[in-house]
Amino acid sequence: MSALRSRTAPIENLLGRSTLLRSLGLVIVVGVVLYVVSGQLGAYNQSQLAIGLYYFAVLAGLTMLIGSSGQVSLGHGALMAVGAYTVILLIGKEGWALLPALVAAVVVTTAVGIPMGIAASRLRGPYLAGATLAFAVGLPALANQFPVTFGGSNGLVINPPLPPSWLGATFSQEEWWAWICGLGALLVLFVVYNLSHSGLGRSLRAVRDDEIAASLCGLRVPRLQSLAFVISAACAGLAGGLFVVVLQLATPESFPLQLSLALLTGVVVGGLGSLWGAAFGAALLTLLPGWSNDLSSSLSLSQNVQGNLPFAIYGAVLIVVMLVWPSGISGGLRALAKAVSTTRRRDL
Amino acid sequence: MRSRRKRGALAVAAIATVITVAACGSSNNTNVAVPGVTATSITFGTHQPVTGPAAPGYSLIAPASQAYFDYVNAHGGVFGRKIYLTIKNDEYNPATTVTDVRQLVLQDHVFGIFEGLGTPTHEKVVGFLNSEKVPDMFIASGCPCWDAGTTQPYSFGWQPNYTIEGKVLGQYIAQHFAGQKIGVLYQDDDFGGGGLAGIKDEVPAKDLVSEQPYQSGTTSLATQVTALKASGAKVLVEFTVPIYTAIARLTSYTLGWNPQLVVSNVGIDPPTVSGLLAAVSKNKVSAAAGNALINGTITDGYLPSFSDSSNPWVTLFKGILTQYDKGAPWDGNTEYGIANAYTLVQALEAAGKNLTRQGLVNAVDNDGASWTGPGLVPFRYSTTVHGGYSGVQMAKVVDGGITAFGPVLVTQPTAGTPITAYTGTPATPTASGIPSN
Numbered sequence: 141m142s143a144l145r146s147r148t149a150p151i152e153n154l155l156g157r158s159t160l161l162r163s164l165g166l167v168i169v170v171g172v173v174l175y176v177v178s179g180q181l182g183a184y185n186q187s188q189l190a191i192g193l194y195y196f197a198v199l200a201g202l203t204m205l206i207g208s209s210g211q212v213s214l215g216h217g218a219l220m221a222v223g224a225y226t227v228i229l230l231i232g233k234e235g236w237a238l239l240p241a242l243v244a245a246v247v248v249t250t251a252v253g254i255p256m257g258i259a260a261s262r263l264r265g266p267y268l269a270g271a272t273l274a275f276a277v278g279l280p281a282l283a284n285q286f287p288v289t290f291g292g293s294n295g296l297v298i299n300p301p302l303p304p305s306w307l308g309a310t311f312s313q314e315e316w317w318a319w320i321c322g323l324g325a326l327l328v329l330f331v332v333y334n335l336s337h338s339g340l341g342r343s344l345r346a347v348r349d350d351e352i353a354a355s356l357c358g359l360r361v362p363r364l365q366s367l368a369f370v371i372s373a374a375c376a377g378l379a380g381g382l383f384v385v386v387l388q389l390a391t392p393e394s395f396p397l398q399l400s401l402a403l404l405t406g407v408v409v410g411g412l413g414s415l416w417g418a419a420f421g422a423a424l425l426t427l428l429p430g431w432s433n434d435l436s437s438s439l440s441l442s443q444n445v446q447g448n449l450p451f452a453i454y455g456a457v458l459i460v461v462m463l464v465w466p467s468g469i470s471g472g473l474r475a476l477a478k479a480v481s482t483t484r485r486r487d488l
Numbered sequence: 489m490r491s492r493r494k495r496g497a498l499a500v501a502a503i504a505t506v507i508t509v510a511a512c513g514s515s516n517n518t519n520v521a522v523p524g525v526t527a528t529s530i531t532f533g534t535h536q537p538v539t540g541p542a543a544p545g546y547s548l549i550a551p552a553s554q555a556y557f558d559y560v561n562a563h564g565g566v567f568g569r570k571i572y573l574t575i576k577n578d579e580y581n582p583a584t585t586v587t588d589v590r591q592l593v594l595q596d597h598v599f600g601i602f603e604g605l606g607t608p609t610h611e612k613v614v615g616f617l618n619s620e621k622v623p624d625m626f627i628a629s630g631c632p633c634w635d636a637g638t639t640q641p642y643s644f645g646w647q648p649n650y651t652i653e654g655k656v657l658g659q660y661i662a663q664h665f666a667g668q669k670i671g672v673l674y675q676d677d678d679f680g681g682g683g684l685a686g687i688k689d690e691v692p693a694k695d696l697v698s699e700q701p702y703q704s705g706t707t708s709l710a711t712q713v714t715a716l717k718a719s720g721a722k723v724l725v726e727f728t729v730p731i732y733t734a735i736a737r738l739t740s741y742t743l744g745w746n747p748q749l750v751v752s753n754v755g756i757d758p759p760t761v762s763g764l765l766a767a768v769s770k771n772k773v774s775a776a777a778g779n780a781l782i783n784g785t786i787t788d789g790y791l792p793s794f795s796d797s798s799n800p801w802v803t804l805f806k807g808i809l810t811q812y813d814k815g816a817p818w819d820g821n822t823e824y825g826i827a828n829a830y831t832l833v834q835a836l837e838a839a840g841k842n843l844t845r846q847g848l849v850n851a852v853d854n855d856g857a858s859w860t861g862p863g864l865v866p867f868r869y870s871t872t873v874h875g876g877y878s879g880v881q882m883a884k885v886v887d888g889g890i891t892a893f894g895p896v897l898v899t900q901p902t903a904g905t906p907i908t909a910y911t912g913t914p915a916t917p918t919a920s921g922i923p924s925n
Contacts, residue, residue, distance in 0.1 A: 184594035191587070284703045287676060293703045294608050294677045295582065299615070314594075387586050389612050393705060394583035430591070433577065447538030447547065447577055 163333040167326050178318040186314035193321035194382035195422035197328045199406050201375025204332050207413020209368035210348035215272030216376045217400030218279035222249045223380025224390040232298045242381040249377020257369030261362035276400040280392040295391025321382045328375050344368055409461050411468030420469040524599030525843050532602040533574040533592030540579035541705050545730045545760035545821045550575045552825025555812035566836045585609040593622050600625055603828050607631040607679040618642045623848050626828050632682045632901050637874035646828055646876040648790050651901035654686020656880050657750055659907055662690050669697045671721030676701035683727035689903045697721055713739040723748045728755040734764035737781055749785040756787045757820035758888045779888040788880035791862050794823045795889025801862040804921045827862045834859050834923040860915035864896045
């Protein structure tokens with residue numbers, strides 16, 4: 141609680157005490173940074189940036205769910221699949237435009253999230269994780285049961301979204317994808333920032349810290365928990381839609397159980413409950429697989445070792461971060477900054 | 489107050505660092521005229537299931553291709569250029585295939601993609617490779633979808649189209665198991681679907697009593713095998729990757745059902761499948777017993793059988809593998825990798841000294857159908873058709889090896905086209921082991 145306060149303090153000083161103004165300021169600053177950065181990157185890194193941005197969208201919702209409300213979900217990869225299949229079916233088979241399809245992805249995933257959220261509010265700790273795990277395992281397999289609609293294990297593909305002509309002929313499609321994903325990520329940033337700084341956010345944290353005390357204060361615990369789940373599901377749905385923007389495909393194999401697990405590690409390692417943490421987690425999920433692959437292939441090891449080394453590196457990074465910085469990367473950097481500033485003050 | 493501001497600044501700096509690091513690595517060799525080609529090198533990239541459900545057996549293919557390139561490189565390369573192959577692990581996950589191939593083309597600036605493995609995976613990058621005009625050579629999949637040379641001018645198949653294979657297997661079944669009940673187990677994608685189409689073209693509909701699909705990634709085939717057994721099928725046709733051939737065999741053995749197996753050549757490499765039978769059964773089935781379980785399985789081939797040690801191609805390739813891919817087993821997978829690499833070297837020679845992406849594609853379009861090599865049949869390359877080998881020869885699994893029998897057969901994938909015997913004489917390798925067009 142106090143940590144969340146102090147982190148937002150610099151922006152608070154600049155823009156006063158209105159949460160809405162502060163969040164708008166944050167969105168504008170991040171938007172400008174993304175705009176400048178996306179123009180500087182090569183095509184491949186632009187598509188990587190877009191991937192990082194949809195990861196941010198799902199992680200921001202998940203970090204609110206786990207960090208603020210204290211509910212652990214292992215099913216968000218499946219919720220991304222719901223959003224992805226919605227977008228690809230509407231664009232590919234119904235001929236919808238991208239924007240309404242993305243809106244529909246959020247609506248459909250929210251609708252799926254409501255019964256899940258109600259069930260989630262009745263389950264605790266490992267039981268909730270288990271129930272959502274079943275969802276992550278079962279839902280993508282559903283696509284195989286209706287191969288005519290969902291394309292079976294071949295999945296579905298659409299043509300890449302092309303940039304509008306007013307951006308000029310040299311504007312790359314990868315940059316356009318990064319822009320779309322950037323807008324989606326900014327929307328999630330705006331919503332989640334405002335929610336977690338509102339009465340709802342405070343209520344959720346009260347529920348997380350002590351459910352009995354919270355209900356004694358008049359908070360309706362199950363309702364709050366369901367709501368948090370539904371909001372994070374909507375974020376995952378949007379992220380799934382953005383996944384289709386970047387990769388133009390939806391197959392059962394693209395939403396494996398490992399994706400749901402990776403999302404959970406992303407928020408934990410990034411830093412639970414903070415939007416910075418979601419950003420670090422997104423960067424980690426986007427960059428670490430490539431880095432560990434490059435590292436293992438540069439070591440000229442046998443093919444068997446090389447193929448499995450990335451998983452070992454991935455695991456080692458997770459263990460080290462958790463040992464050194466139990467509050468995740470964002471918590472670790474905060475501690476580091478604090479240490480630096482106290483040393484400085486002593487020097488003065 | 490001051491410390492708060494510093495903290496904010498530090499956070500911004502951290503984000504900037506992350507973004508800068510993300511931006512690194514995009515600026516290597518962009519100034520060359522032809523991407524991936526220098527005076528002394530040609531670089532190809534590939535996506536392979538180094539890990540994941542399709543890895544057993546198939547993970548050996550690309551390193552075997554690298555072994556052949558190393559052999560060619562040690563003998564001076566092609567027009568003085570050494571051939572390099574960058575392998576990316578896509579774990580047979582199409583989403584990873586897409587990012588892997590984008591990285592190879594947009595960031596690593598490879599000359600082309602070679603031997604990209606898998607039907608559901610490679611299908612997702614064909615559009616990208618053709619819009620970027622990147623040669624997509626000799627895809628490691630027999631999907632009928634690679635035939636479309638007009639709409640996908642940069643993509644080329646290599647192994648026989650699964651429908652061609654299905655037709656030849658189907659004709660054999662119709663002739664030798666006439667009137668018997670036939671069941672089919674197939675992977676539920678364009679690999680299994682393509683094979684099934686070929687079977688249906690030849691086997692009378694009344695004999696096909698059960699068609700059971702499975703999803704790649706599943707861990708059990710109990711439902712499918714039980715249904716096939718209940719259908720009373722005496723012959724079981726499988727369009728499966730090796731791991732599912734093994735799981736299906738183990739399941740049917742446990743159920744006490746031992747039908748005559750007819751398996752696509754991609755799913756029955758005996759050393760791979762017997763090794764998998766041992767692994768899947770947690771060594772309850774030894775490798776020797778595994779070989780006994782698949783003995784007599786009917787399949788087909790389009791290369792000399794790896795176990796035919798009297799064949800000069802087998803001698804040559806096995807020697808190269810032993811020298812340049814130490815420790816790799818000699819089996820149908822490593823033979824595949826070397827034979828495919830051999831075809832790529834043929835294509836690079838035909839493309840000439842001034843190598844361009846379009847030049848390589850033109851060389852295959854114009855000359856590919858006349859290339860000879862280890863293959864038993866000619867390729868189907870032309871400007872409009874980009875399918876690979878035009879046929880197969882029937883074969884049987886015998887004591888852990890594969891024995892071919894009967895005539896070499898060629899046909900077209902279109903329904904109703906006749907299956908005819910191919911009478912050309914098999915080619916023999918040059919003394920150097922490097923093709924000379």
